Amino acid sequence: MATMTAAQRRAAAKAAFDEYMAMCPSHQVLEIIGSKWVSLVLSRLADGPRRYAELARALPGASAKMLTQTLRTLERDGFVARDVTPAVPVQVSYSLTPLGERIVPLLAAIKAWADEHIGQIHAARDRYDAARV
Amino acid sequence: MATMTAAQRRAAAKAAFDEYMAMCPSHQVLEIIGSKWVSLVLSRLADGPRRYAELARALPGASAKMLTQTLRTLERDGFVARDVTPAVPVQVSYSLTPLGERIVPLLAAIKAWADEHIGQIHAARDRYDAARV
DNA sequence: CGGGATCCACCTAGATACTG
DNA sequence: CAGTATCTAGGTGGATCCCG
Numbered sequence: 001m002a003t004m005t006a007a008q009r010r011a012a013a014k015a016a017f018d019e020y021m022a023m024c025p026s027h028q029v030l031e032i033i034g035s036k037w038v039s040l041v042l043s044r045l046a047d048g049p050r051r052y053a054e055l056a057r058a059l060p061g062a063s064a065k066m067l068t069q070t071l072r073t074l075e076r077d078g079f080v081a082r083d084v085t086p087a088v089p090v091q092v093s094y095s096l097t098p099l100g101e102r103i104v105p106l107l108a109a110i111k112a113w114a115d116e117h118i119g120q121i122h123a124a125r126d127r128y129d130a131a132r133v
Numbered sequence: 134m135a136t137m138t139a140a141q142r143r144a145a146a147k148a149a150f151d152e153y154m155a156m157c158p159s160h161q162v163l164e165i166i167g168s169k170w171v172s173l174v175l176s177r178l179a180d181g182p183r184r185y186a187e188l189a190r191a192l193p194g195a196s197a198k199m200l201t202q203t204l205r206t207l208e209r210d211g212f213v214a215r216d217v218t219p220a221v222p223v224q225v226s227y228s229l230t231p232l233g234e235r236i237v238p239l240l241a242a243i244k245a246w247a248d249e250h251i252g253q254i255h256a257a258r259d260r261y262d263a264a265r266v
Numbered sequence: 267c268g269g270g271a272t273c274c275a276c277c278t279a280g281a282t283a284c285t286g
Numbered sequence: 287c288a289g290t291a292t293c294t295a296g297g298t299g300g301a302t303c304c305c306g
Contacts (some may be wrong), residue, residue: 011194021160021194025251026173026244034167039160039213052288060146061154063280068289078257089287090286099253106246111159113239120232121165124211169299185268189289201269222267223306 032077037045037070038106042096045080046104070114079103149156163208170195170203172240175229179237182228212236 020029037059038113044050044058056067071094074080079100085091096104154160166172170192177183177191189200204227207213212233218224229237 005269010221017192017194025247026240028251029243029247029256030167030172034163039163057261059150061150063302064289066279069279074260076261077254078261080301087287090289092288099250099257102250104241107159108240109242110162111237114158117232117235118161121161121210122210124232125209128209189268197269197299199299202299217268220267225268243285 029117030080031108031109032073032079033103035073037066038074041067041070041074042079042100042103045096045100049083049093052092052094055094076102085122143260165206165212166236166243167239168197168203168206171207174200174203174207175212175233175240176235178227178229178233182216182226185227187225207233 005108021079030061033042040062041055044055050058052071053069056062059067062070071080071082075082078097080094081097083093083095085093166175173192174188177188183191185200185204188204189195189197191202195203204213204238206216208215208227211226211230214230216228218226251256
């Protein structure tokens with residue numbers, strides 16, 4: 001119907017925007033590192049290769065499913081390598097690829113910024129929350 | 134029961150880990166900027182103050198609810214300022230605070246990294262996907 | 267204009283159980 | 287050891303209606 005033109009136009013704009021978002025490199029990277037367990041896993045692997053169970057022990061908050069999912073995604077994106085040693089029982093080791101090592105400094109930069117400004121963020125939160133009690 | 138000791142120990146470790154995560158500055162910052170619309174809103178405001186409707190038009194993919202929610206969170210965290218001009222109808226303008234301006238370079242660094250490495254990520258994805266067809 | 271409130275559909279993450 | 291499969295509850299975002 002003609003009465004839906006405005007809605008349709010909005011839908012088209014939204015679709016185009018979604019497509020743009022999906023293409024935007026910085027948003028894709030943000031989606032990767034913003035994922036809950038990625039930074040933790042990456043920082044563990046930055047110290048050297050780790051086996052699955054070692055990662056699981058180091059990250060008690062992550063369920064096996066999430067850990068596997070995180071590792072699969074990172075493997076797919078080329079940040080980590082998965083090495084299977086056929087043995088009984090099998091041994092699987094994860095390590096950073098060159099690309100994975102290149103993102104470590106970025107993570108470090110984010111951490112440095114966070115450490116420097118987290119106090120201001122908390123102060124702002126306290127102020128905001130106090131204002132609307 | 135004594136048989137639950139292992140499970141209890143895991144639960145305790147998870148709780149401690151969750152608490153640590155909640156405290157970790159870099160994870161908090163990652164949670165903020167990893168939020169879907171934050172980087173877009175911030176980049177818009179980096180160019181100067183914008184009114185609510187202007188932001189909504191610039192971000193067709195965001196529903197009014199999400200835009201409001203994003204702006205509220207950013208305001209609470211001290212990144213943006215909300216200025217209300219009492220008029221009929223009322224005018225609300227959003228702008229970056231000094232803290233908000235300080236995060237712009239970090240976002241720029243992420244963008245630079247993303248632009249430089251997105252090709253490798255896509256190549257890795259293609260390789261991974263092709264390998265398991 | 268700039269939202270708040272409400273309801274709903276979807277997706278995700280966790281728990282559980284099983285396997286090579 | 288290193289996962290996979292299934293089920294389900296809870297959270298998240300969208301749509302809609304209403305208000306100052």
